[in-house]
Amino acid sequence: MAKKFHIETYGCQMNVADSEVVAAxxxxxxxxxxxxxxxxxIILVNTCSIRENAEQRVRGRVQGFTEIRxxxxxxxxxxxxxxxxxxxxxxxxxxxxxxxxxxxxxxxDLPLLIEKASKGEKxxxxxxxxxxxxxxxxxxxxxxxxxxxxxxxxxxxxxxxTYCIVxxxxxxxxxxxxxxxIKEVVDLQSKGYKEVTLLGQNVNSYLYKEEENKVDxxxxxxxxxxxxxxxxxxxATSHPKDMSDETLAVIAxxxxxxxxxxxxxxxxxxxxxxxxxxxxxxxxxxxxxxAIHRIIPECGISTDLFVGFHNESEEDYQxxxxxxxxxxxxxxxxxxxxxxxxxxxxxxxxxxxxxETKSRRLQDLIELQSASSLESNRRDIGxxxxxxxxxxxxxSQEEMYGRSSQNKxxxxxxxxxxIGSLVNVTVRKCTSATLMGEMLTD
Ligand code: SAH
Ligand code: SF4
Ligand code: F3S
Numbered sequence: 208m209a210k211k212f213h214i215e216t217y218g219c220q221m222n223v224a225d226s227e228v229v230a231a232x233x234x235x236x237x238x239x240x241x242x243x244x245x246x247x248x249i250i251l252v253n254t255c256s257i258r259e260n261a262e263q264r265v266r267g268r269v270q271g272f273t274e275i276r277x278x279x280x281x282x283x284x285x286x287x288x289x290x291x292x293x294x295x296x297x298x299x300x301x302x303x304x305x306x307x308x309x310x311x312x313x314x315x316d317l318p319l320l321i322e323k324a325s326k327g328e329k330x331x332x333x334x335x336x337x338x339x340x341x342x343x344x345x346x347x348x349x350x351x352x353x354x355x356x357x358x359x360x361x362x363x364x365x366x367x368x369t370y371c372i373v374x375x376x377x378x379x380x381x382x383x384x385x386x387x388x389i390k391e392v393v394d395l396q397s398k399g400y401k402e403v404t405l406l407g408q409n410v411n412s413y414l415y416k417e418e419e420n421k422v423d424x425x426x427x428x429x430x431x432x433x434x435x436x437x438x439x440x441x442x443a444t445s446h447p448k449d450m451s452d453e454t455l456a457v458i459a460x461x462x463x464x465x466x467x468x469x470x471x472x473x474x475x476x477x478x479x480x481x482x483x484x485x486x487x488x489x490x491x492x493x494x495x496x497x498a499i500h501r502i503i504p505e506c507g508i509s510t511d512l513f514v515g516f517h518n519e520s521e522e523d524y525q526x527x528x529x530x531x532x533x534x535x536x537x538x539x540x541x542x543x544x545x546x547x548x549x550x551x552x553x554x555x556x557x558x559x560x561x562x563e564t565k566s567r568r569l570q571d572l573i574e575l576q577s578a579s580s581l582e583s584n585r586r587d588i589g590x591x592x593x594x595x596x597x598x599x600x601x602x603s604q605e606e607m608y609g610r611s612s613q614n615k616x617x618x619x620x621x622x623x624x625x626i627g628s629l630v631n632v633t634v635r636k637c638t639s640a641t642l643m644g645e646m647l648t649d
Contacts (some may be wrong), residue, residue, distance in 0.1 A: 209237055210238050212241070212249040213240075213241055213243070215244070215253065215268065217261065218254065224406055225253060225311060233317065238318075240347065247282070249282075250275070251286075252286050254288040254290035254291065256293045257289070258542065259546075269284060269302050269304055276304070285308070286298060288310075289311065289373075289376035291309055292310035292376040293376050305329075310376075312336040312339045313333060340382075354400055355404065356404070357404050358395070358404070360410060360427065361410065361412075362378070362383075363378045365380040365412075366446065366484075367551065368483050369552040371550060372549065372550055373408055377408070382413050385422045388405070389430065389431065396435050401627045402438060402439040402440070402595060403441070404442060404443060405427075409449065410444065410445055411424045411445050411446060411450055411454055415427075425453045428440070428457050429460075432457070438463060439612070440463055445469060447471075448486045450468075455502040465614065467506065467612065467614035468507070470495065470499075470508060471511035472512060473512060474523065475527035475530030476524075482516065482552075484551070493534070507537045507611075507613030507614050507615060508537055509538040510538075511540045511542070512531075512542070513543060514527070514568035517552055517558065518559065537614075541569060543566065543568075578639075580639040581637070584641075588636070588637060589634065594610065594619070596608075596609040596628050596630060597626065600618050616640070617643070618643050619646050624646075
């Protein structure tokens with residue numbers, strides 16, 4: 208009988224995409240994917256190391272599997288992804304429940320690791336690669352009801368922002384061949400997907416070289432837009448230092464490329480940005496925001512920010528608030544600095560902002576952002592947006608929800624509208640988190 212595996216995924220969208228690669232690798236070797244972990248022979252947890260609390264959460268989950276193992280003593284527990292890579296063998300010692308550790312570049316080895324673990328040995332492969340892109344693997348889509356899918360276009364990161372663990376857990380940056388990306392996008396389309404998000408830690412530095420040929424990010428984006436004119440295209444994440452006018456022009460030119468850019472700023476202070484090794488200034492960032500407004504006037508803009516990095520003074524922090532007021536982001540993901548062992552900051556830049564200050568700064572940031580989101584949403588009242596319908600609203604069976612090209616969630620009364628269809632909705636009301644509207648019927 209086929210062995211059954213279950214995958215639980217934490218962390219970023221890259222991990223969601225990787226879990227689908229792992230599902231494909233295991234399915235091809237005769238394993239069967241199941242949704243109920245209680246029935247599984249193997250439970251895999253795809254993990255994130257970006258902040259300390261992300262790791263704590265996974266440890267809690269893994270400890271919780273003890274109950275399932277009591278019922279099924281042969282159960283194998285595997286930890287994959289960034290935590291496996293960062294902690295290695297140490298994780299076997301700290302979490303006795305774990306049988307398998309596999310890093311982000313070693314997933315092709317997983318069938319062998321499972322075989323080894325089922326003989327009672329601890330199995331580990333956390334080797335990083337400079338070339339692995341899993342380009343031969345066509346991912347198994349784990350959420351069959353989804354209409355929006357992810358395609359990784361590159362792996363790893365070379366930026367070494369001083370606070371960040373990703374370059375250590377994901378290894379060096381490498382771009383995947385445009386042909387294999389296109390193949391995967393077309394596969395999504397043939398499976399009925401209506402939207403694709405191209406993924407990488409820094410997508411605008413995408414560069415694939417093949418003999419004389421070079422494909423950069425704007426050319427890839429255009430190639431995808433041309434190949435699947437009926438699909439919506441998104442991408443994440445863009446690094447401000449590489450956000451070129453050329454990329455913006457491609458987004459403006461193609462109606463199926465969503466008018467939405469996620470451009471993490473991290474801080475509004477030049478001295479903090481310098482310590483972070485972000486390689487841009489506040490002025491450069493604001494210039495890129497101006498370029499977005501100029502080239503794609505209707506574009507949605509979101510960001511990531513964190514407070515309490517090494518030496519962040521009250522004045523530095525005020526500059527972040529100031530930048531947020533100036534840009535008025537539609538959406539922001541906000542965090543407190545969490546020191547990650549092994550990073551440059553952990554070695555040379557003491558984590559010297561106390562917890563209380565971090566919490567207060569974060570709280571004020573969240574309040575300001577909530578006011579910005581509300582302001583941005585209020586500006587949409589009376590406007591009509593094309594919405595890709597994603598599902599039935601949690602609040603009411605009579606309402607559906609979907610997203611505008613700008614990536615805002617819109618709820619509207621509708622019945623009998625198919626998930627995956629495109630409808631025009633006029634916004635009538637809003638909160639800071641959601642737009643509410645009416646569908647246009649012609
Ligand atoms: N590659 C993307 C972001 C990847 S991590 C980029 O460069 O923008 C997602 C977000 O987590 C980051 O944008 C940053 O805001 C946050 N982050 C990363 N390391 C962190 C740390 N050590 N403490 C707190 N937040 C962190
Ligand atoms: Fe981390 Fe910076 Fe790379 Fe983003 S660009 S993954 S923040 S090192
Ligand atoms: Fe987390 Fe690794 Fe993604 S650290 S954010 S899962 S690349």
